[in-house]
Amino acid sequence: MVNSWSSSRLDLHIALDATGGRRSGLESALRAAIRQGRLAAGTLLPSTRGLAQELGLSRGTVSAAYDQLVEEGYLTTRPGSGTTVVEVPPCDPVPARPMPAPTIPRHDLRPGLPDVSAFPTRAWLASTRRVLTHARPEVFGAGDPQGRIELRNALADYLGRTRGVITTPDRIVITSGYYQGLGLLCGALTAGGTGTAAVEDPGHNVFRDVIQRAGFTTLALPVDLHGARVQALTQEVGAVFLTPSHQYPTGVPLHPSRRQTLCAWARSTGGVIVEDDYDGEYRYDRQPVGALQGLAPDQVVYCGTASKTLGPALRLAWMVLPPHLVPPVVRAKQEADLYTETLGQLILADLITTHAYDRHTRAARLRYRRRRELLLDRVAAIPGLTPHGVPAGLHTLITLPPDGPTEQQLLTRCAHHGLALRGLTELHHDPAGRPQGLLIGFAASSEHAYPAALDTLFTTLTPTD
Numbered sequence: 277m278v279n280s281w282s283s284s285r286l287d288l289h290i291a292l293d294a295t296g297g298r299r300s301g302l303e304s305a306l307r308a309a310i311r312q313g314r315l316a317a318g319t320l321l322p323s324t325r326g327l328a329q330e331l332g333l334s335r336g337t338v339s340a341a342y343d344q345l346v347e348e349g350y351l352t353t354r355p356g357s358g359t360t361v362v363e364v365p366p367c368d369p370v371p372a373r374p375m376p377a378p379t380i381p382r383h384d385l386r387p388g389l390p391d392v393s394a395f396p397t398r399a400w401l402a403s404t405r406r407v408l409t410h411a412r413p414e415v416f417g418a419g420d421p422q423g424r425i426e427l428r429n430a431l432a433d434y435l436g437r438t439r440g441v442i443t444t445p446d447r448i449v450i451t452s453g454y455y456q457g458l459g460l461l462c463g464a465l466t467a468g469g470t471g472t473a474a475v476e477d478p479g480h481n482v483f484r485d486v487i488q489r490a491g492f493t494t495l496a497l498p499v500d501l502h503g504a505r506v507q508a509l510t511q512e513v514g515a516v517f518l519t520p521s522h523q524y525p526t527g528v529p530l531h532p533s534r535r536q537t538l539c540a541w542a543r544s545t546g547g548v549i550v551e552d553d554y555d556g557e558y559r560y561d562r563q564p565v566g567a568l569q570g571l572a573p574d575q576v577v578y579c580g581t582a583s584k585t586l587g588p589a590l591r592l593a594w595m596v597l598p599p600h601l602v603p604p605v606v607r608a609k610q611e612a613d614l615y616t617e618t619l620g621q622l623i624l625a626d627l628i629t630t631h632a633y634d635r636h637t638r639a640a641r642l643r644y645r646r647r648r649e650l651l652l653d654r655v656a657a658i659p660g661l662t663p664h665g666v667p668a669g670l671h672t673l674i675t676l677p678p679d680g681p682t683e684q685q686l687l688t689r690c691a692h693h694g695l696a697l698r699g700l701t702e703l704h705h706d707p708a709g710r711p712q713g714l715l716i717g718f719a720a721s722s723e724h725a726y727p728a729a730l731d732t733l734f735t736t737l738t739p740t741d
Contacts, residue, residue, distance in 0.1 A: 288315065298333055302341040310350050310361055317363035321351070382694025383729035387525065387671030388554070389720035392587045394643070396627075396636040403626035407619065415622065419615035422606050423450025423594070427621040430628040431594055435580065438634075439556055440566030442573040443596045449605050452616045454552070454581045454593040458483055460612060461577060461595065462490030464604035465548060471514040476504045478703035478710075479517075480524055483552075487517060496705040499523055503530035506538040515548040520568045521556045525673050525703055525715050527665015529565050538568070542575035548598070549576045555584045557637050560645040560667040574598045582624060584670060585637055590620055640719075647718040647726055648672065654734045661737070664713075670720075673700065675713040683712035686737065693736050695729070 290305040292298070309315040321327070324342060328335040342359055345351040353359045422428070428445035435441035451457035465471070470491040475484050477496035488494055495513060497504040503523055509516060516538070520530035530538070542549050551568045559565065569578035573596075581593035597605060609615070627633040651672055655661050660677030676683060683699045690697060700713035721729045 292331070299337045299340050299344075302331070302333065302337065303344050306341065306345060307348075307350060310345075310364060315361050317361055319361040321359045321361070323358065381696030383696065383725070383732050384720040385695060385697040385717050385729055385733060386720055387698055387715040387717040388584065389717055390584055390587060390640065390670065391643070391719050391722060392589075393722040394640065395587055396632065399627060399632040399636065400623060403623045403630070403632065404619075406626055407622045411622070415618060419618045421610040421615050422602075423448065423616060424618060424621040424625065427594075427625040427628075430625040431580075434628050434633070435567075435578070435596065439553065439564070439578075439580075440570040441578055441596055442570055443578075447597050447599060447602060449595045449597060449602065449609060450616050450621060451593045451595065451609065452591045452613065453583065453588070454554070454579055455483075455486065456612065457579060457593050457595050458486050458550075459490065460605055460608040461550065461579075461601075462487055462492065463608050464601060465515055466491040467604060472512050474504075474509055474513050474516040476518060476523060477705045478525055478700060479519075481703055483517070494705075499526055499528070501528055503528050503534055506530075506534050506541065509538070509541045509547070511545055513545075513547055515550060516542075517550045517552065518568075519552045519554060521553055521565045522559075522666070522668045524552075524554065525671070525700060527669060527671075527673055529666060529668075530568070535568055535571060539572040539575065542572055547575070548601075550579065551576050552579050554579075554581065555669045556580070557585060558641055558644060558669050560641065560648065564668070569596060577601065585633070585640065586624075590624070592616070592620055592624055643723065644670065644719050650726075650730060651716060651718050654730055658734065658737060658739075671715050671717040673713055673715055675700070675711045680739070683714065686714060689736050690733070693732050695733055695736065697733075 288309065290309060292301040292305050294301045306315070315321075321342075322330065324335050324338040327333075328338045331338075342351060342353070346353055346359075350362055350364060351359050352362050425445060427450060428448040431448055432443050432445045435443065449457070449460075451460065470493065472495055473487050473492035474495045474497050475487060476499050478499065484494060492515070495508075497506065497508055497516070499505070503520065504518055506516070518530065518538075520535065520538075522529060538549060541547060549568065549572065553567055556564055556567065567578055569576040575598065577598065578596040579593065580596075582590050583593070595605065624633070627636075645667070648667065652663055655663050655672075655674060660680055662675045664673040664675065676686070681689075683701055687697070687699050697717065698715040700711065700715060701707040704710045716733070718726070
């Protein structure tokens with residue numbers, strides 16, 4: 277029989293096989309628990325009377341089992357001190373397969389990552405205290421698949437104020453990161469069958485994979501100095517996925533005339549525009565370009581995230597949806613994981629409403645602008661390296677001269693020196709004959725580590741005779 281005991285000191289699940297008698301079954305169960313490490317050395321066992329009551333055995337049976345295990349060296353007993361477990365070798369351990377340890381780069385120059393060492397810990401703790409102090413009991417119960425209304429209220433105000441997004445809280449859905457949100461949205465868009473989706477080329481290959489797994493056939497929209505060439509969109513395209521404020525990875529914004537062309541296409545065809553505003557808070561030479569969603573709120577799905585401002589570990593993102601897409605996306609969210617963790621939503625809502633989020637973002641913007649300028653100063657000293665994009669975001673794209681080392685050679689060389697960054701080639705639909713380059717992030721390193729990271733990078737990139 278399977279049983280367990282609970283006391284003020286100890287809970288233990290044990291399997292009592294009474295085939296050979298209850299005493300023998302208890303001895304075997306305790307012996308196995310000790311050999312397997314579930315009863316650690318020094319553990320004080322319940323009294324014979326207490327254990328007998330817990331397991332429905334006679335006290336004599338428990339006493340005899342304890343005595344036998346004392347004789348075998350598994351237990352020890354001292355008057356007035358009770359019965360405790362003795363340290364014994366584990367039984368025939370199965371060799372554990374070593375898990376590959378995550379590689380921690382010596383210098384982190386990967387794109388799209390913030391400086392998590394600057395996480396606003398003090399502000400987060402203050403918001404946490406306020407949330408927990410005033411939390412009603414239902415906060416700790418099941419959540420809303422659409423997201424906490426407190427966060428949706430805060431985001432509706434914040435996004436309208438800072439990004440020009442036109443929305444109400446009932447059109448916002450909170451997700452566990454942009455990756456999940458994209459998957460939910462694509463599933464809702466392809467629920468009636470497969471279709472064609474246009475994506476930027478080059479563009480984020482991981483997200484392109486999500487779109488294709490949902491059943492879309494993807495049409496590549498080439499990117500030039502004015503952003504994606506949206507003039508190539510046709511009636512057959514049902515959705516277009518873009519990074520219009522700061523194209524990933526080239527860093528160019530979508531030209532105003534192309535914004536108008538794109539919105540006109542959506543209105544005339546009923547197509548959906550998916551706007552990934554992944555780093556819209558970070559523009560360094562002027563006010564950030566407003567969200568595309570403000571031009572066509574009934575055709576654009578606006579996607580944002582806290583991963584670039586606070587940190588990806590929070591797993592908090594949001595979608596502002598046209599009204600007709602809210603019900604299917606909420607259903608998809610409910611089917612995926614019911615709801616996003618609640619306390620983090622409430623804490624973020626408090627950060628936003630107390631403007632601590634704004635203060636943190638402004639400080640980060642100043643810090644990242646200085647780092648970008650340092651990076652570009654170093655790039656200018658090496659002939660043939662060409663930076664791209666407007667002063668914005670968390671990375672800079674550097675294209676390589678055709679007569680120098682290849683992208684792969686440089687990536688290999690950088691990895692040898694403990695540098696983590698990313699190449700351009702894998703972001704193209706078809707890399708053959710396309711420009712090669714490096715995406716250099718200037719945000720992920722801590723403030724004190726960034727200068728050394730740049731020194732190592734440009735020592736690695738500098739041509740040697």
